[in-house]
Structures are given as structure tokens and as C-alpha cells.
Amino acid sequence: SDGERLLIVSGDPLQRQRISQALWSLNEESFLANGMAGEGHEDRQPILLSEMPEPVNGARFMAIADGLWREGASSFTRIFFLFDDRTLQHARETWRMLRGREEVEHYYWKQDGGRWVQAG
Template identity: 80%
Template sequence: MRVDFYQLSRDPAEAALPLIARNVMKVGERLLVVSADPKQRQRLCQALWSLGEDTFLANGMAGEGHEDRQPILLSEAPQPLNGANFLAIADGQWREGETPFVRTFFLFDDSTIQHARDTWRMLRGREGVEHYHWKQEGGRWIQAA
């Protein structure tokens, strides 16, 4: 299992997540995006549909039907109804599904940084978990030491 911690400083999750999702789609995987905030899920949905002028990332909301068809599913719970192996946690609140995801993208900001630190320490003690910390620098994501 791999967990990538993304420290949001300049951009909100709505700006970072479409780039992550695009890379997930490029490798032929499905993505589950989790946030407890329904307004944030709606903003994320819009951001995915409007990635660029000629590009969009098809997605749907859990509870609206056809979840199993969605390449990207937005939900409040870590239940991969779309068969996703990849999880993106957009609201900075760590949660896990019953079955571990192959890869998790954990997005957090200044308001959730302490929770992210606690999560990092908790995962550090688990066998078989790789974790990486990414931060924004000059508009790019770099791996933090």
C-alpha cells in the first residue's frame, strides 16, 4: 500500500485533484474521491468536468446510480462502489476502507496539518505501507524530505 501526502499551500483540493485524477486515468485505474463536505464534493465534480478546454474527467456522485460505471466516483465514505483501487481523500480527514486501497492520495492544508502529522506517524508503524510527502513549490509538486 502506498500513501502520498499532498500538502496544499497555494491551491485548494479542487485545483490539485484533477491533476492527480488525470494521472490515475492515464494508468487505466479508477479513483474514489472522499470528502465529508457535500459542497466540496460538488466543487470537485465541477473541477473534474472542466479540467481544460478540450479535456474533462468523467465522474459521478455516490448515491446517484450507476456507481459501478464511474471512472471517478465522489463519495462521503471510502466504499469503492466503482471498483477503484485508488483513493483520494480531499478533506484532510484520514479514513480507510474495509479493504486497503493500492494507493491513497491524502490532501491536507494548514487547517488539517496536525491530523496529517498524526496520520503519518500512525502509518509509519504499519508494515507494508510506503508513504511520501509532497508539497507545492513555485507552482510544482516536489517530494519533501
Template identity: 75%
Template sequence: MRVDFYQLSRDPAESALALIAGKVAGNGERLLVVSGDLGQRQRICQALWSVGPESFLANGFAGENGEDRQPILISDEPQPANGAKFMAIADGQWREGAEPFARTFFLFDQSTLQHARETWRALREREGVEHYYWKQDGGRWVQAG
């Protein structure tokens, strides 16, 4: 299991998720995006549909028809009804599914920084977990410490 910690400082989770989702989908994989905040889930949906003038990232909400066919499924629970092996946590609140995901993208900001630090320490104690820390440097992501 791999966990990538993304510290948001410049852009909101919606922007970072569009980049992450684009790479995951571009590799032919499926993604589950999780947030406990309904407003944030709606903003994520909109951001994915409007990535660029000539492209979009098809997505849908958990609980709606056809969720098993969605390349990107947006939910409030870590249950990959679309068969995703990748999960992005958008609200800075760590959670895990019944089965481990191959890779989890954990996005957090200043308001959830302490929780992210606690999660980092807890995961460091577990065997078989690789974890990486990314931060924004100008307009790009760089691996840190």
C-alpha cells in the same frame, strides 16, 4: 499499500485532484474521491468536468445510478462502489476502507496539518505501508523529506 501526503499551500484540493485524477484515469485506473464536505464534493465534480477547454474527467456521485461504471466516483465514505483501487482523501480527514486501497492520496492544508502529522506517525508504525510527502513549490509538486 502506498500513501501519498499532499500538503496544499497554493491551490485548493479541487485543483490538485484534477491533476491526480487525470493521471490515474490516464493509466486506465479508477479513483474514489472522498470528502465529508458536500460543498467540496460539488466543487470537485465541477473541477473534474472542466479540467481544460478540450478535455474533462468523467465522474459521478456515490448513491446515484451507474456508480459502478464511473471512472471517478465522489463520495463521503471510503467505499469504492466503482471498483477503484485508488482513493483520494480531499478533506484532510484520514479514513480507510474495509479493504486497503493500493494507493491513497491524502490531501491536507494548514487547518488539518496536525491531523496529517498524527496520521503520518501512525502509518509509519504499520508494516507494509509506504508513505511519501509532497508539497507545492511554485506551480509544481515536489517530493519532500
């Protein structure tokens, strides 16, 4: 929703850099301002990229970009857990673990011809 902040977490510094570049360069009218943890002014960043699940920018949403589940330091309203074929088995184990938590609503989306569709 409008004005919400996002924390993007990845243990891979090259992946964080690629994500940052992509967000800045969507196009002139719709770039998404972002910053890296450790570079200062983290609390001002609408989108903060970090290797730690700590929302120092006040984010209530977290995207885990490297396919490795991490528990948030605080309770996030929503967590996006992104994975690929390389991290699929870990994602399945995480899904089973989260399904056992009563307070968690979980949804699975997949890409279909360039679109995201809700699955299973």
C-alpha cells in the same frame, strides 16, 4: 495508470461538488468524467466522489480530499491524503501512525511554486 479508477472521499458535500465541477471543466479535450455516490451507476464511474471510503466503482486508488484520514473498507493500492493548514496537526498524527505499519510505503509531496515536489 491507464484505465484505473479513483474514489475521492470528502465529508463536505460542497467540496465534493467543487471537485466534480473542476474535473468536468478542465477543458473540452481533457475533462475527467466523474459521478457522485448516491446518484446511480456508481459502478460505471471512472472517478466517484463519496463521503464513504467504499470503492463501489472498483477503484484501487483513493484520494482523501478533506484532510480527515479514513481507513479504506478494502485495501487500496494507493491512497492520496490531501490536507491544508487547518488539518495539518491531524495529518502529522496520521503520518506517525502510518509510519508504524510495515506494509505501508509513504511519501510526502508539497506544492512549490505551483508544482508538486517530493519532500522529506
